[in-house]
Amino acid sequence: MAVWHLFVANLKMIARDKQALFWALVFPLIFVVVFGLFRLDQPSSAKLTVVDQSQDRVSLALVEGLKGAGVLEIDQSRDLASAREDLAKGQISFVLVIPPGMAQTVAGGATVREPVSLVLLYDQAHVMTIRVQSIVRGVVDRANLLLADAPSFLALTGEPVQARQIRYFDFLLPGFVGMGVMIYAVVGMATILASYRQEKILKRVLATPLSVGKFFVGLVLAHVVLALVQAGIILGAGVLLFHGHVYGNLFWVAVLVMLGNIVFLSLGFIVGSFAESSQAANGIGNAVTMPMMFFSGVFFSSDSLPAVMRVVVKYLPLTPLLEALRGVALDAKPLWDFPTQIAILLAWVAVTAVVAVRVFRFS
Amino acid sequence: MTRMDNVIEVNGLVKSFGTFRAVDGISFEVQRGEVFGILGPNGAGKTTALECVEGLQQPTSGTASVLGMDTQREVRRVKERIGVQLQASGYFDYLTLTEILELFGRFYPRRLAPGELLAKVGLQEKARSTVGKLSGGQKQRFSIAATLVNDPEVVFLDEPTTGLDPQARRNLWELVEQVHAEGRTVVLTTHYMEEAEVLCQRVAVMDRGVIVALDSPLNLVRRLPSPYRIRLQSRSPLPMEGLRALPTVREVARGGDGTYLLQAGDAASTVSALVEWARAHEVSFEQLEVKPATLDEVFLALTGRQLRD
Numbered sequence: 001m002a003v004w005h006l007f008v009a010n011l012k013m014i015a016r017d018k019q020a021l022f023w024a025l026v027f028p029l030i031f032v033v034v035f036g037l038f039r040l041d042q043p044s045s046a047k048l049t050v051v052d053q054s055q056d057r058v059s060l061a062l063v064e065g066l067k068g069a070g071v072l073e074i075d076q077s078r079d080l081a082s083a084r085e086d087l088a089k090g091q092i093s094f095v096l097v098i099p100p101g102m103a104q105t106v107a108g109g110a111t112v113r114e115p116v117s118l119v120l121l122y123d124q125a126h127v128m129t130i131r132v133q134s135i136v137r138g139v140v141d142r143a144n145l146l147l148a149d150a151p152s153f154l155a156l157t158g159e160p161v162q163a164r165q166i167r168y169f170d171f172l173l174p175g176f177v178g179m180g181v182m183i184y185a186v187v188g189m190a191t192i193l194a195s196y197r198q199e200k201i202l203k204r205v206l207a208t209p210l211s212v213g214k215f216f217v218g219l220v221l222a223h224v225v226l227a228l229v230q231a232g233i234i235l236g237a238g239v240l241l242f243h244g245h246v247y248g249n250l251f252w253v254a255v256l257v258m259l260g261n262i263v264f265l266s267l268g269f270i271v272g273s274f275a276e277s278s279q280a281a282n283g284i285g286n287a288v289t290m291p292m293m294f295f296s297g298v299f300f301s302s303d304s305l306p307a308v309m310r311v312v313v314k315y316l317p318l319t320p321l322l323e324a325l326r327g328v329a330l331d332a333k334p335l336w337d338f339p340t341q342i343a344i345l346l347a348w349v350a351v352t353a354v355v356a357v358r359v360f361r362f363s
Numbered sequence: 364m365t366r367m368d369n370v371i372e373v374n375g376l377v378k379s380f381g382t383f384r385a386v387d388g389i390s391f392e393v394q395r396g397e398v399f400g401i402l403g404p405n406g407a408g409k410t411t412a413l414e415c416v417e418g419l420q421q422p423t424s425g426t427a428s429v430l431g432m433d434t435q436r437e438v439r440r441v442k443e444r445i446g447v448q449l450q451a452s453g454y455f456d457y458l459t460l461t462e463i464l465e466l467f468g469r470f471y472p473r474r475l476a477p478g479e480l481l482a483k484v485g486l487q488e489k490a491r492s493t494v495g496k497l498s499g500g501q502k503q504r505f506s507i508a509a510t511l512v513n514d515p516e517v518v519f520l521d522e523p524t525t526g527l528d529p530q531a532r533r534n535l536w537e538l539v540e541q542v543h544a545e546g547r548t549v550v551l552t553t554h555y556m557e558e559a560e561v562l563c564q565r566v567a568v569m570d571r572g573v574i575v576a577l578d579s580p581l582n583l584v585r586r587l588p589s590p591y592r593i594r595l596q597s598r599s600p601l602p603m604e605g606l607r608a609l610p611t612v613r614e615v616a617r618g619g620d621g622t623y624l625l626q627a628g629d630a631a632s633t634v635s636a637l638v639e640w641a642r643a644h645e646v647s648f649e650q651l652e653v654k655p656a657t658l659d660e661v662f663l664a665l666t667g668r669q670l671r672d
Binding site: 001002005006009012013016017199200201203204205206207208209210 | 417419439440442443447449451452453454455456457458462465466467469470471472509513
């Protein structure tokens, strides 16, 4: 019964602590809103500037073909020099140069020895480069076949099978859940513990017949509930306000959030035991969580890190949590598809719990 | 041997931190219904001694029992029946006074209603406030209310008035008297000798981990070689030798405004001799004041040091 009353009292305290609520809820929501407002995915179209130096029936047919390919927005220009200049300045990204005399060459029929060289100038840094190249090549190939009057033996029909298209924002959402749960659990628990010790609240509780274990069970339970609320609000805001997607089973998401929360609360407990004051606990807590926030793949997959770092980062608690969260939420996989990640998290629970008990002090 | 009216028995209690012996072998008993004081300067070992008796710290050696229960082996049962006020401890920042008392009550098998507790300490109007909004004196009163949450038989107060202004201190003294009047045994530590004199039936004087004296405040004073202070004021200067020659007078000091302070072993004989001496020498006094010495002076006599911080 005492545990229940402690649990309720702790919930009340969290709800009344504006600073705690900011870090737990507002801080991750800021990320959701900021990343939700920016268009982070590949643009669905690209502008192609055509410099048509032929202006004959063949070149015009080719331009029509490009217009019909979708994706490309065609812009005509007569002046190659100024098009090159715009490309160099980065004002435009793709230029297709059609040389003069297209119709004449084609009229030559089978006697043509060398093909006419169409030139695609492109900005290498543009995200659409590969797509634009392949579209233009496809149109040119088709034009060749048509002009040669060759029969079609093979036909390819594209059929989109993967119904879910995972956008960058969808990738970020589970990252924000992991980040929010981590930061509040570590920093919140560390500051609470340090201030309880500083203000002798722990010692005051020790003077009652209540067991210390029950005291902390009540505290941890309230924080686990907060973590679930946190995850619900982050995912809810992402899905409802910014059209994010969660494809998987929310129950598995909740299980992972609780497991991760226990690891981070335990880490916070250790930080709070070492820190001399609640301010120090806040600072150390941030120092512990910041590197994980950047390296464990909240914003980018940690696969892009140098190999040596990847090995280290793989074993930080946020990394397996995010991998499993994304697998469950985005790929709709069941929890048991992530045995390695869960093993790493459970190992963290065991190690941090042992350390937490050893370093704990009342005063 | 456990006497029925002893609620606390401490025997040869030692508490060491490394090589430092904070409490160095103390023994005492506290009787039912008593207000018992532990008086000493900061660092004398008062708090450590108290916390060993409360079951908050494990003694290095020696034993302590409360209500016939050993504070080591039966610590939980001891805690159920005692009330503990820690020196300057805080309470949860984001709960109201009522909520804190309600919560702490749940830690005990037997509890008093928050409203009743707040009424006892005169904080009914603050029931919905948080601790952060209370003044220093109100905080200490609330802390006493929290101490009484389980209707304890024995109440421990660790420096209950440290840091309070004189008015708040007097209010708190009244509250301690009231707690005592409810039939509870009170053990308090203090470094204010006045507090011990006003509140305590018996006082253990502690210094450097040991009890240097234990008795009622009056008896402690009486044990001084010169337990009385006679202050007199005269317009004309008085011969110091004449005053020093009076019976039982041990020391004479001259203050400003023609005042003289005599330390005497006996009040009655010294005063009558003083009056006769004045008549014979044709001097007159403006004022004549006789007071017992204070516990401050007891402490000075016992340890050669001042009690103050």
